[in-house]
Amino acid sequence: MEGLDTGTNMNKKNLDALFDPQSIAIVGASATAGKAGYMAVKLLETYAGKVYPVNPKAKEILGHKVYPSLSTIGQPVDLVLFAVPASECPALMREAAGIGARAAIIMGGGFGETGAEGLKIQNELVAISRQYDMRMLGPNTGGYANPVKRLVASFSVSYSKLPPGSIAVVSQSGGISLILACMLENQGFGVSLTVGLGNSVDVDAADVIDYLAQDSNTRAIALYLEGIGDGRRLYESIRRATRIKPVIALTIGRNAIGDFAKSHTGNLVGSYQIKTAAFRQAGAVVVENSNDLVDAACAFSLLRLPPAADPAIGVLVGQAGAGLLILDQLKSLSINVPHLGEATIARIAEQLPPMHYLNNPVDAGRPTPEFPEVLRILAQDDQLHAIVVFVLHEPTVLDPVAMFRELKPQLTKPVIYGTAGETADMAATCRGLVEQGVAPYTSPERTARAMRALAEDARNRQRLSFQDENRPSSQREIRLPPGRIDEATGKDLCRTAGIPAPEFRTCRDRQEAHKTFAELRKPLAVKVLSADILHKTEVGGVFLNIRTADELDNALQKIDRIPAAGSVAYLLEEMAEPGxxxxxxxxxxxxxxxxxxxxxxxxxxxxxxxxxxxxxxxxxxxxxxxxxxxxxxxxxxxxxxxxxxxxxxxxxxxxxxxxxxxxxxxxxxxxxxxxxxxxxxxxxxxxxxxxx
Amino acid sequence: MEGLDTGTNMNKKNLDALFDPQSIAIVGASATAGKAGYMAVKLLETYAGKVYPVNPKAKEILGHKVYPSLSTIGQPVDLVLFAVPASECPALMREAAGIGARAAIIMGGGFGETGAEGLKIQNELVAISRQYDMRMLGPNTGGYANPVKRLVASFSVSYSKLPPGSIAVVSQSGGISLILACMLENQGFGVSLTVGLGNSVDVDAADVIDYLAQDSNTRAIALYLEGIGDGRRLYESIRRATRIKPVIALTIGRNAIGDFAKSHTGNLVGSYQIKTAAFRQAGAVVVENSNDLVDAACAFSLLRLPPAADPAIGVLVGQAGAGLLILDQLKSLSINVPHLGEATIARIAEQLPPMHYLNNPVDAGRPTPEFPEVLRILAQDDQLHAIVVFVLHEPTVLDPVAMFRELKPQLTKPVIYGTAGETADMAATCRGLVEQGVAPYTSPERTARAMRALAEDARNRQRLSFQDENRPSSQREIRLPPGRIDEATGKDLCRTAGIPAPEFRTCRDRQEAHKTFAELRKPLAVKVLSADILHKTEVGGVFLNIRTADELDNALQKIDRIPAAGSVAYLLEEMAEPGxxxxxxxxxxxxxxxxxxxxxxxxxxxxxxxxxxxxxxxxxxxxxxxxxxxxxxxxxxxxxxxxxxxxxxxxxxxxxxxxxxxxxxxxxxxxxxxxxxxxxxxxxxxxxxxxx
CATH class of the missing domain: 3.30.470.20 (ATP-grasp fold, B domain)
Structure with missing residues (x-):
């Protein structure tokens, strides 16, 4: 595939050993229940590959033979889990490299996030990992769960409870990787992988995104990132991934929270606005909180809209109030909810009693036996790209699972289904809906926001599909002239680049200024010209609407009185028309x-x-x-x-x-x-x- | 209580017959299962009062004796449910009044929301209700549920499944009253009342709010309103209620959705900004979507912060990533998360291993046995008004229910608790937390937003407590002078009211203008003065920086050339300093x-x-x-x-x-x-x- 260079494929190959290993060794394995090194072994009980606990003293842990050291295993080891203090890691990392291990997970903290000493150890680990081509997750990570392979590489029991699914969660924070996976599970969705990157000094988000873009078990990628190391690399990886599958991104830093963030994974938060702009530009759907991340991921794990410049959404509700909340929310999110065509309205009118609002939203009143047919007709409206439905759950009147089962062969458009009902009813219904390929939501606005995520992705795809035939960038290199750059040089550069500037002249003395004055179209702007003065207005160096020689003299005099470190000249410029x-x-x-x-x-x-x-x-x-x-x-x-x-x-x-x-x-x-x-x-x- | 006038108490008395009747008659009662008139009788099966189905043909419905007409009941009837077509309502309403019924619920549509004919019937119903002091809910309402009294006055089976609780839901839309109640139930909370107001031509939101303010079963009032009839009356009722209990308000209309809204309950949407400003001013917490409404209501049903100008919030997390999301969210909502005092930090440091972030948020790493003690210490920090906690649910490490049970006697501050975990674990845990008086939330940002609702309410209370000793308003009446008001008259009026204006004079001719020019401080603004010209700048009638008599003449000449319907004068005014x-x-x-x-x-x-x-x-x-x-x-x-x-x-x-x-x-x-x-x-x- 275009855009996937060999570097990417290299990444994927090496990450297989990390995320889909044939064998795992655990250094720091423990026979004492409750200890991290015990939990790490215990959580591998469902894992189908080879497990090699390493401990100089123990003989057996949970039925596994224990090896006194990595070197004594004598079998190929793909992945080594480190459940030892930070100071012991470098020596063990070398030993792991020595037996040909291809990947390591350094769990626990005490590294770059804690200060100079920890950073030194961390740098040593990076050097070893680079030297031996051994990929390292962390340090300061809680590991990951790959429920599809029934593999938990962690000491946190929470990772072991996650159902398999097609959503991958990539999180800077191990805690958030678990929190998001739990939130997905609460909504009836599982994960293909959920991983906390920790300090991500070797394996970073870009690596994992590239890996997941190619992972056939993953249909949608949910990102939670704090600070970012190499933004450009991350951008490129998201750009590659969104060509293949949807990426949803959440980050922090709208406010000043940097101190706390740095203490977490040792990274600076960076500009929220640049981060989110880059994600969006790369084709990701940017969300503002974890709930929207989870809601969008659920929808994307089931469907993705085709590229569209401005997807048109149809709305069908059983309760008008829900329709109002959805419509207001969709419009706040700049989603296109067009008026329906006459033909569609006429066909729907045949199905519903009068007194219903027959436009967009379509208000069906409470659901009636005609409801599925109304949905089918709405979905056939050619101008619509997708449909939002919201109906209060009244199982005696409408069984939504049965409706979608029956409609499916004829339902030509993707549907997001919102509903509200008793907890007991909802669980089975939501499960049934997911089986029918319909993502369920339990409030009007969440239903609308999930649709917004789908629409945003469709817009991104449309924009990026244009860019696959890119406009040629002027690749010619430009050098700045030596020294500081004054306004005149700046404007010349703009002109060279194709940005027009007003007619202006640089004048070294008053005589030249007066001569120029006569030549230019009045009125003029007269400014101090000096690379040493950054804010001309603030030093009183800008005079506008100069129409007469007297006014010019007055301006030049005042400019002469400005204290300036370097050489000063006058810039005379024709005034631009208002705008x-x-x-x-x-x-x-x-x-x-x-x-x-x-x-x-x-x-x-x-x-x-x-x-x-x-x-x-x-x-x-x-x-x-x-x-x-x-x-x-x-x-x-x-x-x-x-x-x-x-x-x-x-x-x-x-x-x-x-x-x-x-x-x-x-x-x-x-x-x-x-x-x-x-x-x-x-x-x-x-x-x-x-x-x- | 001050502010609750006798009118309010009258409202409450009459509304008792509506929301807590001793006896209910159902006109349009049906023996045919599935019909609305059958459901209305069936849903009263748990009701402890008297039930009188009315139907000229049937003899018995669901074990109740059926009466051929209201007049034949021969017993006092508090409330009459109408399950008949619109056209039959007025005659039956008169009959209900004739037997002394004090309240009516007109279910179903076909009234003001459908056009002139329906509006005529609706107006007739209003007239009858006014004439006989009979309160009317609706028309175009689905009724209500009062689960505390096990009373469902509706034909919608969904109302019958709601658990009792202390949250009242007042909704313009019957559908939304159910959707919100279901969302509350999904979070483990019940309602004291949930009601759809429908067209609310007699009983309106203000009435119900006044009633609920006095209702001892209700601890928090959740409002969903679309268009509003008498805004001032609503404002006053919210103002009275928030003195006693929290009110949370959601409305629609940020965008152009008026057509659809009007079709719903016949009301215009009105200005979103004025509506929300009025709610806030009255002391309500305004939320932007139904999820935030529900989340806030859950918290308020358990606790309310005392009045505070700027409540200070402490944050304690088990996962740093969650702390970052919470902190960023709280700061986006302008919530005060202050640095902790030295003493608090020192005490917490004794509990936690080093390497943890000990400020605000406090990062406890994963929960340890010391976690409850850290929470206790944090809550003891005098500067904090409330605490937000978020911990991934790891029952083997921390049982939050047990923690709060043990801490309770010593926990001096309100706490909002967020967590994430397996669905199976969470249900019982959340139930247990609610029993301990702690509202649980399942995402970091929702936890933060629930706290924002509490803080906003505390701020409102502080502001309104000041206003209980109101500044005396200048009650003297002012009359405008006759005719249109020009700028000079407008400015005079401003000055009279205490708003300064620059020194200015009105000049009838050029001579007067030149005389005035000499007297005023230059530079001057010279403007056309005419009550017929609303936009002076746009007709070229404003001249600034007039310093010389020549410039004055030039300006006056140009003003003279402006075509104006009425009489024109000049306004000469001293220029103000920049600002x-x-x-x-x-x-x-x-x-x-x-x-x-x-x-x-x-x-x-x-x-x-x-x-x-x-x-x-x-x-x-x-x-x-x-x-x-x-x-x-x-x-x-x-x-x-x-x-x-x-x-x-x-x-x-x-x-x-x-x-x-x-x-x-x-x-x-x-x-x-x-x-x-x-x-x-x-x-x-x-x-x-x-x-x-």
């Missing part, structure tokens, strides 16, 4: 590399942080999405009688910034603030470039 | 009456609708909250080096607008746009008043 001011920028993030930013200009937009981001290089579809993500986007449409902004010109400027960031590694930060956008085009009114 | 522009306004909402609005000025804030609202009259605490609700509120603190805005001056202006709206019923709309706010005070730079 909407945007902020277009880019920066090099320590985790994700070059990032393009777009925001609305002005203090208010800045105060509410109305900004959208993507990893560079961006594609035209990314740029269009960024515009749509701005909260004040209505201003682009032409506000209070102003004409709409030329979106294509804005998009072209964004692509140019993306090219600049990619082509010119010298740029640490680039700010076009403002980028004046009008009905006809854009102009960079200021450009600030900070060298890397 | 932050706010929009302060008021309007008379058709549902809620006078409403005060505050927003940030400028197109961007307008584009993102950054505005906060409250019903007038507001109190100083309301005004302060409104400032805090603005998304761009950071601008008030002094943005980019500007000094902070004088908040007290803004609050005073808001209170003045509130007084104006209350004291002057002539005002339909009032817009001070902008209200210039600086470090020293505020100035109304423009004032537009629209007569009612």
């Amino acid at each position: 909407l001011d945007l902020i277009l920028g880019g920066m090099r993030d320590p985790v994700f590399g070059p990032v393009v930013l777009l925001g609305i200009g002005g203090t208010i937009a800045e105060a509410i942080k109305d900004v959208s981001m993507r990893l560079a290089p961006i594609q035209p579809q990314d740029a269009a999405e960024m515009l749509q993500e701005l909260r004040a986007k209505v201003l682009l449409e032409g506000w209070r009688g102003a004409p709409p902004v030329n979106r294509q010109a804005v998009i072209d400027a964004m692509l140019a910034v993306s090219d600049l960031l990619v082509g010119c590694p010298d740029i640490q930060e680039l700010d076009i603030n403002p980028l004046r956008a009008t009905a006809t085009g854009v102009l960079a009114l200021d450009a600030l470039i900070v060298r890397a | 932050l522009d706010l929009i302060l306004g008021g309007m008379r909402d058709p549902v809620f009456g006078p409403v005060v609005l505050l927003g940030i000025g400028g197109t961007i804030a307008e584009a993102i609708k950054d505005v906060s609202m409250r019903l007038a009259p507001i109190q100083p605490q309301d005004a302060a909250e409104m400032l805090q609700e603005l998304r761009a509120k950071v601008l008030l603190e002094g943005w980019r080096g500007a000094p902070p805005v004088n908040r007290q001056a803004v609050i005073d202006a808001m209170l003045a607008v509130s007084d104006l709206l209350v004291g002057c019923p002539d005002i339909q709309e009032l817009d001070i746009n902008p209200l210039r706010a600086t470090a020293t005070g505020v100035l109304a730079l423009d004032a537009l008043i629209v007569r009612a």
Whole structure:
């Protein structure tokens, strides 16, 4: 498959030894019930492969022969579980490498997350794992469960209780890998794998995602990530995976919680906005909490919508109130709930008594014997991509399991089914629904949000399918001129990249300024030009609407009085026509590399942080999405009688910034603030470039 | 109790006959199994009062003697259930009144929600109910369940399966009253009453809230409302109820869903923002979806925090990842999670091995035998008002039910407990926790959001407790001068109310303008003054920074050229110093009456609708909250080096607008746009008043 390079396949091969080993040795195995080294052996009781407990003193643990050391096993060992203190790990890791083990799981803490001493041990383990091509999970991990193989590589008994299923859970935190798996189990879904990555200094999320993308037991991948090491690698792995199966991502860091996060796995939290932008850009469905993660994963384990630019959703309810909650929720999530076609309405009207709301939602009143037929008709409406149903559970009136069993051959569209009923009734019903390939939800809004996840995935797929024929990026490399970059140089660079700027001149002295004044179209902006002055306005170095020679003199005089470290010149520039001011920028993030930013200009937009981001290089579809993500986007449409902004010109400027960031590694930060956008085009009114 | 007038007590007395009747007659009772009139009789089988089925043909239904008409019952009847077509209702309603029935439930549809004909019948029913002091639930209602009395007044079998409890559900929609009750049951909680109000043309939400405020079986009231009839009455009833017990409110209408909503109960949806502002102002906790409504109700049925300005929450987790999700969620909800005191940290450190994060959250690693002691110590921290705990369920390590049973006598703070585990384990554990007075939740974020509901209620109580000694409102009535109100009159009115405006003069001709020019401090704003011109800027009638007589002439000339229907004058005004522009306004909402609005000025804030609202009259605490609700509120603190805005001056202006709206019923709309706010005070730079 295109996009899966050999590196990826290498990863998968090595990870087989970790997640699907033929044999497992446990160092630190214990005969004392309750100890971690005892639990690790005990939890392997359902495992079909070979188990080799290692302990210098014990003879037998839970019926297994015990080996005094790894070297005395004398049989091939795929995976070694470490249930020993941190300080003992490096020597044992070398011994494991010596007997040809291909993977290790370092459970327990005391490594990089605790300080310098632990970090030293951790670095030693990384060095050994690299030297011997031995993959290492952790340290500071609780291990994993692979219920499909009945394999629990952990000392936590909670991992042993999980039913098999087709959802893979990849979590930075071992605790969350268990919590999510329990939440899935509570909803009647099992996991193909649930793993806590811990400090993830060797095997990281990207490795596991690549592995799971190829794992035939896994239909959906649920991610929980905190801090991220190599953002670009992660992005690429999600990008590869979403081509094959849905990925749902949850992360933290909307608020200042960094101290606590670092204590957990030793990672910095990083920017929430960049993380989620990158996940989305790679095709993942980003969710805001663990419940939405679980709800989306349940739906995706059963179905996935085909690519669609703006999936249209039909809604059918047995209770109008539920329909209102669903409709309000779907619209809040920008989901398209179109009016139904006349033909569909007419056909449904034949099924229902009058007095029902026959549009979208369709209100069936309470379910009647005609309900399945109404659903069938709705699903046949060509414009709809999927259907949301919500019906209060009244088993005497409607058996939803039977309904779907009978409808299945004719049901042409994916359905998300919401219902509410007594606990006792619901368990069997939900199980039955899952067997029919229908994900059940127990509140109107959860039903709607599960559908939103499906729709978002369909949109991502549509966007990414376009990008499979990528626009050629201007790969030519650009070098910044030496020294600090002033506004004039910044604007020249913008122009070279294809972003227009107003007509301007640099003047070294007053005489030159007056000569230039005569040549340019008035009014002018007159600014101080100095690479040493980052904030020209704040030092009183910007004069607008200069129309006369007197006004020019006055401005130049004032500029001359500004204290500046370096050399100062004047920048004279033709004033732009009024329009909407945007902020277009880019920066090099320590985790994700070059990032393009777009925001609305002005203090208010800045105060509410109305900004959208993507990893560079961006594609035209990314740029269009960024515009749509701005909260004040209505201003682009032409506000209070102003004409709409030329979106294509804005998009072209964004692509140019993306090219600049990619082509010119010298740029640490680039700010076009403002980028004046009008009905006809854009102009960079200021450009600030900070060298890397 | 103060605030509960005799009207309220009357309501309660009459509603007893509706919700706790001694005898019930069913018109339209049927002997045919499956019919609504049969189900209504059947569902009364657990009811302890008298049951009188009415049917001209049948002799016996389910063991009850059947009466040919209401008049032939010959016994007192409290409540009559109507299971007959709409057209038959008025005559039967009169007959019910004739035998002294005090309440009626009109089930089924065909009334105001369907059009003119149904509305006519509905109005007739209202007239009869008013004439005979007979309370009517519905029409278009599914009835209710009062599981505490084992009473189901409905034909929907779903109502019969609900366990008793202390949560009352008041829902516009019968379907939602059932869905919410099922969701509560799924979480192990029962209801004291769950009722669908239907078209609520007699008994409305306000009546039921007043009734439930006094109902000793009800500890928390959960509201689901769509459109609202008399907003002020509803507001007052919530205000009375929240003095006594918590109220949680969910409504719809964030998006355009009006068509569908109107088809449901015949009500308009109304403004989501005004509705939720009114609920909050009255002391209710506003939630965004049914899950949060249910989760909050469960917590409130067990506990309520005492009033607190900013409740401080302690967090204790067994898994750091859960702590991160909880912390991020709490901070997103603006909940105060303070650093712990040194003493608390030192005491906890004695209990836990090193390597744990000992602040807030406290990360206990996996639960150990010391876990209960850590919780006890944390709860003893004087600065904390309540504790959130989240622990993966590992029954072999920690039995949470036993922990709370043992801790209870010493646990000085309310606790919300989150956990995750196998379905089979969880059911009994959650039941046991509820018995210990601890509400259990099964995801980190739900645990956090339940705590947010408790904290919000505590804040509301604190705010409202201040308001029990209300600031005297300027009750004096103000009349608008006759005719349309121009800017000068508007500003005079603002000044009279206590809102400063810049020094300005009205000039009838150029000569007067030049004379005035000489007297005022330059620069000036020169504006067209005409009550016929609503948008001065848009017709080119505003000139700023006028410093010279020439500039004045130029402005006056241009103003003279503006076509205007009425008489035109000039307004000359001293320019205000720079500052932050706010929009302060008021309007008379058709549902809620006078409403005060505050927003940030400028197109961007307008584009993102950054505005906060409250019903007038507001109190100083309301005004302060409104400032805090603005998304761009950071601008008030002094943005980019500007000094902070004088908040007290803004609050005073808001209170003045509130007084104006209350004291002057002539005002339909009032817009001070902008209200210039600086470090020293505020100035109304423009004032537009629209007569009612």
